[in-house]
Amino acid sequence: MWTFFHKLASPPHFYDISARFIPWFAVLGLLLIGYGTVAGLFFAPADYQQGDAFRIIYVHVPAAYLSMMAYSIMAVSAAIGLIWRMKLAHAVAAGAAPLGAWFTFLALATGSIWGRPMWGTWWEWGDPRLTSELIMLFLYFGYMALRAAIDDTTKADKASAVLALVGAVNIPIIHFSVEWWSSLHQGPTLVREGGPAIEPAMLYPLLAMIFGFTFFFGALLLARVRTEVLSREHRARWVRNMMMGESA
Amino acid sequence: MTEMFAMGNYGAYVWSSFGLTAIVMLACVAQARSRxxxxxxxxxxxxxxxxxxx
Amino acid sequence: MTPRKQRMLAVGLAGAGVVIATVLTLRAFEENMMFFVDISEVVQGNAPADRNFRVGGLVVQNSVEREPGQLEVKFTLTDTKNNLDVYYAGILPDLFREGQGIIAHGRLDANGVFVADTVLAKHDENYMPPEVADSLAKHAAEKAAATAVNQE
Structure with missing residues (x-):
């Protein structure tokens, strides 16, 4: 078990193994997203309160979930990188950030499009859920800007890891904001006491979308980390051998 | 058929959400590739x- | 202590520090973190008198008064303990209906009526088709009727 991880942490091994997972993740992700989209748009019944507008849930919830998932991966990798001095972990954190930023943007945008017809507003300043999610978008921007500003990779890794860890306090705030404070946003539907508060016919497409988005994200993350590893190791012999082998 | 796509007057909101999602996902792929x-x-x-x- | 354990401790302590600082900050801003005020707070006079604020509650059944062809609407909000009359002139969200949870932004006038400039609708976290909602409501009504009979 440990030898597997030690091997995985070595860049050439990671580069080799990750390549095998990407196509599987991509295919599984696209299949699940395809099923979820069709079932969510056309086969799931309309909601008793919101009618067909509720179907935005099938893109909004997976995007919001991934925005937090990506940040968690980034923060945990940053901690591993700081404590164990593992370069691959820093590469994972750096690869997760732009993806997390995209999904945070998507969660905010689809939430806004959903809020207009249902709540009666595109955006409400002061709502704790909306505000904490927006803060996360700025945390991602700050993380990427900090990395881009420091030329020395080791220094950039350390500084950005500290920022990622400090910002991680926002993750529980996002999740519990709707329980701790009064909010325009409703409470959690899926992760709650007494099980999900959603009809099975509406739930299955949602679960398919959540898993589909996750696999899609996994494929993208692996691809980004591979590029990151390659650019960090550009002086290494294995990179040279590989590139020469490819061009020959 | 048209009714199915109309989404009971919420078509503009539902379709723009799904469309935006598709665009963002393609952008993610394109960005990773160009990098x-x-x-x-x-x-x-x-x-x-x-x-x-x- | 190995260097690695030292780093682990440093990261842990820094993390704990950030969490404590955040908790203290949030505590300090507790009141401002509230997106809306409860009706009872407003009725007891605990709401700001000189500025706009948000109030949240349920629209009381049969309380919505509206002249045909007019934007002006009057309704009563409740938190099941206290009631508050609301006046609003504007377009209501699609989800506005009697029994619905709503949030109104505005201020109290001299007569204790809440004059709103914005009305937003809140919806709950339950998702189900209309037929299921109907049958749930029917069951709830039957149950209530049965208890009423039993109590007699």
Whole structure:
């Protein structure tokens, strides 16, 4: 078990193994997203309160979930990188950030499009859920800007890891904001006491979308980390051998 | 059929959400690819420079 | 202590520090973190008198008064303990209906009526088709009727 991880942490091994997972993740992700989209748009019944507008849930919830998932991966990798001095972990954190930023943007945008017809507003300043999610978008921007500003990779890794860890306090705030404070946003539907508060016919497409988005994200993350590893190791012999082998 | 796509007057909201999602996902893929290409090219230029120096 | 354990401790302590600082900050801003005020707070006079604020509650059944062809609407909000009359002139969200949870932004006038400039609708976290909602409501009504009979 440990030898597997030690091997995985070595860049050439990671580069080799990750390549095998990407196509599987991509295919599984696209299949699940395809099923979820069709079932969510056309086969799931309309909601008793919101009618067909509720179907935005099938893109909004997976995007919001991934925005937090990506940040968690980034923060945990940053901690591993700081404590164990593992370069691959820093590469994972750096690869997760732009993806997390995209999904945070998507969660905010689809939430806004959903809020207009249902709540009666595109955006409400002061709502704790909306505000904490927006803060996360700025945390991602700050993380990427900090990395881009420091030329020395080791220094950039350390500084950005500290920022990622400090910002991680926002993750529980996002999740519990709707329980701790009064909010325009409703409470959690899926992760709650007494099980999900959603009809099975509406739930299955949602679960398919959540898993589909996750696999899609996994494929993208692996691809980004591979590029990151390659650019960090550009002086290494294995990179040279590989590139020469490819061009020959 | 038209009714199915109308989404009971919420068509504009539902379809724009799904459309935006598709665009963002494609953007993610495109961004990852372009970054990969850039890094590949950088390394290749370096290796070629090394070869000609040898 | 190995260097690695030292780093682990440093990261842990820094993390704990950030969490404590955040908790203290949030505590300090507790009141401002509230997106809306409860009706009872407003009725007891605990709401700001000189500025706008948000109030949240349920629209009381049969309380919505509206002249045909007019934007002006009057309704009563409740938190099941206290009631508050609301006046609003504007377009209501699609989800506005009697029994619905709503949030109104505005201020109290001299007569204790809440004059709103914005009305937003809140919806709950339950998702189900209309037929299921109907049958749930029917069951709830039957149950209530049965308890009423039993109590007699």
């Amino acid at each position: 990969q290409r850039t890094v590949y090219q950088q390394i290749e230029t370096r290796l070629k420079a090394m070869e000609s120096a040898e």
